[in-house]
Amino acid sequence: MSAPVAVTRPSLDDLRRTSAEARKLIVQAIHHAGAGHLGGPLSATDLLTALYFDQMTIDPEQPEWAERDRFILSKGHSSIALYVQLALRGYFPVDELKTFDAAQSRLQGHPDMHALPGLEMSTGSLGQGLSPGAGMALGARLRGLSFRTWVMLGDGEIQEGQIWEAAFVAARYRLDNLTAILDYNGLPQFGWPEASGFTREVPIDDPGGKFRAFGWHVIECDGHDHASIREALDAARAFVGQPTCVVAHTIKGKGVSYMEGDFNWHAKVPSDDNLATALAELDAQIAAIDSGNGRPA
């Protein structure tokens, strides 16, 4: 198999438009399935759009191409966000998104690496994705392959100890062909009881500092600003000698006003009215981008 033909990079407006289209598909798919997660997929969507349309060296026509970049969605419960990107990128028909979660679907609730082309690792039990990512990066070095391995982490799952086992080993082997992207949306599923009441504060404070302490290069970015994301991921690809963690500051439920920052939308199914409102908002965002007013405030 051969390398795909290099293409010019999309404009930032192109990426913004694709992100909004992706969000529409996510909300529609969860509404149609009557189950699934929304808050996390929406917070991850700008980052995933950047990976699939701007950063990764991939070829949907050759999903097994040896030199392809690898992507692992460690926060596997955001699977719909990944499926939407794969569909938009041409790995399978967009219409198949309607089968999400359904019997005999290739779009399993959590990613099954053998079910669908483009999935590199099965995930779902949290905290496990960075380790296979380190294995792929180590294997790439051993094989003399130049591909990059990207792993998206949720900020909740970095409470799992295995994340830090993997962080240590990746730094120990200086896997600079490995990039972790932390979707730092700050809202876990439940949270912590406190004497003064109940809190849903960020589960891990200053994750960048913690990755730095484990020997990683750390870059912070605005995970909803495509200019900021591009700058961070370009820098991550260029960095030599250490693995890089991009701490992307995000908002759970981003893109749909009534879902933003509301933990209730972690895994809630939108009503018909909810859906209509969400699609209208996202269509307005697309119209604003098309008219040249789509830059984030």
Add this chain to the structure above:
Amino acid sequence: MSSATGTTRRIEPLPLAGAEMRPLRDVWGETLVELAAEYPDLVVLDGDLANSTRADIFAAAVPDRFFEMGIAEQNMVGVAAGMATLGFVPWLSTFAAFMANRATDQVRIVVAQPHLNVKMCGGYTGILTGKTGKTHQSVEDIATFRAMPGVVTIAPADAVEMRSAMRAMMEIDGPMYLRVTRDPSPTIFPAGYRFEIGPGVLLREGSEVGLIGTGVQTVRVLEAADLLANEGIAASVLHLPTLKPIDADAIVALAERTGRIVTAEDHSIIGGLGSAVAEVLGERRPTPMRRVGLMDVYGESAPNDYLLEKYGISAGHVARAARELFVAG
């Protein structure tokens, strides 16, 4: 005596008296080096126990394919899964207690469910683990791996079988678990014996009781058959080095020929060989049987002879269980 049915082979074991004694962990380390010469994709990942598991033999001989993962078994399993997606064949070096218990969810999610080609090896299986005690003994590992869909589970009896089993594990793609014991075991298989995944091996033929062993416990089963022969009881000995897939036909055939079955393992009687045999016989040929193994208890640190007696897995215990079946009719 008729010979075994199906694919079960009849092999005459070497005499136990004067048998060569080899620690199977040493054979494991040496065999990895042999296989590495033939299989360029073989790599070894270690959880900082290489000088105990004897992965150090490999590390010295093939340093560029030895990867230290530190004391972090969960990550080690995940790294192995990632390497397996690139066509590498990772062999894991840690104790069975950690392989089967510490990293169980990782094995489930990134090895067993995606059916990746990772060879999971558990050192220090059973209770003869160099006086380490219950934390480092492994009496539930067969149960754990046998319950995972698609995971081949193997327990070789001696040096010859260990070497041959590891070759078979390299030749066939898929997740597998290998039990590796610590202390020296007598070599019972003749040179040239070839292990196959699945089929049992009939080591002795006798019509009155069928003794079934796995792993190094089969040696104690052979000793038990000698004890019974001295009392005029003719025992068959079936060795099942593969716990999964289990050789159900061999078990049923043995039950048909003898009418009495005793299983023996250095593992809990729950979930291991005894359970596997009972599952087969319960469905296909209900037969009076006894299970010899750890009776739903954990072990302790003590000398081997003490442990074999206290936890009821010596040759004498196997023979006693067989005698009970004659009293019970």
